[in-house]
Structures are given as structure tokens and as C-alpha cells.
Amino acid sequence: GAGVSQSPSNKVTEKGKDVELRCDPISGHTALYWYRQSLGQGLEFLIYFQGNSAPDKSGLPSDRFSAERTGGSVSTLTIQRTQQEDSAVYLCASSLGRGDRYEQYFGPGTRLTVT
Amino acid sequence: GQQVMQIPQYQHVQEGEDFTTYCNSSTTLSNIQWYKQRPGGHPVFLIQLVKSGEVKKQKRLTFQFGEAKKNSSLHITATQTTDVGTYFCAKGSDYKLSFGAGTTVTVRA
Numbered sequence: 001g002a003g004v005s006q007s008p009s010n011k012v013t014e015k016g017k018d019v020e021l022r023c024d025p026i027s028g029h030t031a032l033y034w035y036r037q038s039l040g041q042g043l044e045f046l047i048y049f050q051g052n053s054a055p056d057k058s059g060l061p062s063d064r065f066s067a068e069r070t071g072g073s074v075s076t077l078t079i080q081r082t083q084q085e086d087s088a089v090y091l092c093a094s095s096l097g098r099g100d101r102y103e104q105y106f107g108p109g110t111r112l113t114v115t
Numbered sequence: 116g117q118q119v120m121q122i123p124q125y126q127h128v129q130e131g132e133d134f135t136t137y138c139n140s141s142t143t144l145s146n147i148q149w150y151k152q153r154p155g156g157h158p159v160f161l162i163q164l165v166k167s168g169e170v171k172k173q174k175r176l177t178f179q180f181g182e183a184k185k186n187s188s189l190h191i192t193a194t195q196t197t198d199v200g201t202y203f204c205a206k207g208s209d210y211k212l213s214f215g216a217g218t219t220v221t222v223r224a
Contacts, residue, residue, distance in 0.1 A: 104150075108156075
């Protein structure tokens, strides 16, 4: 596709359940980022992948959050034992190179609601 | 890391008027990026500023990087309803962007 895609677009889950969010970056983009955006708030960095390097997990809020990127392309963000405070829009972005020097292209996001 | 502070948080503008939103840092920035997020949408890249004192224009939008590289501004002239949304600045460091809280712009027709 032409842009970053994310699935599902919406996810409603019960507290305590695990969820998996998917991101398909733009082909050829080596950098991939996950952000969290709560209602009316800014973007909170979660995790960053660059090529085959070890990911920068410094933004993950707890050990319930994990992410992987397979084959340098698709990424999944997993939240275990979801809590109500996990409700937010989860955004994925990719960039051609270093995401602090190159434009980041964002996907449409996954809106997660934990009931 | 140190965040960038954006002011004002909200900007209510009469259509046709000009306004400016500011992005401030307590530390010297290597670069600054600006993004726009329309209501219900995702952030879209607008511009990147790298050089001290740099000024870039995109139609009615003028972006400026301060001489000391500690602040940046976005000035919009003759505001239109299409300018509605939240404007974020983001500082680049350590392969990551740190986003400000944004300035949310509403326009009165």
C-alpha cells in the first residue's frame, strides 16, 4: 500500500484480556515507531525499531507492553492483562531513516477501549 | 528527556485573522519538526527546521527556528476553516521525536 496501515481500527476488550495491534509500515522504511495518544493529549513514545538493531523500549509504560517487528517489516504491539488506563489511540509511524531526522509517516491508529 | 512546551494550548481564531503558536525548549535543539493532526485524523508532517534562524514558508504557513535553537514558531496568515486541527512540534534526539502537547486551533467563520 501507499501508506502505513494499522489493524484493527477499533478494538474493545474487557479488562484483563490480552490484545494485539498490528502495523504495516511503508515498504523500505527502516524505522518504525509506536506511540500512544490519550484523548486530547499529545503523543507518548512507546517503542522504536531501526533495521536489525535492538529496539528502544524506553517508552513502554509497564512490562505488560511488548512489541516485535518481524523481518524488518510488520510490527505487533501486545498489551497483556489490559487495564482501563490502557484505553487510548495507538499510532504507528515509519520513516525512511532516523525518525528524528526524517519525516515520520503515521498510520490511522487503533482505538483501544478497555471496559 | 526534556519536553518541548507549546503555547497556547488552545487557539480560537476568527476566519481571516492571523495567529502564531510557539514551541519552547530549555535546551538547545538539534532540529524541530511540525505536524498537523485534523480532528479524528492522524498526525501529518508539515516541516523540519534544522538551522539557526531558519525560516520556511508553505503558502499561508511560516515556520521559524530561533537563533539560539531553543524555540520555534508557526505563524498562519488569513486563517481558513481548513486550518482547524492540532499542531504539534517535536524535537529530535536519540533517534526519537519528543512531541509537545500541541496547540488546538478552532476557527470561527
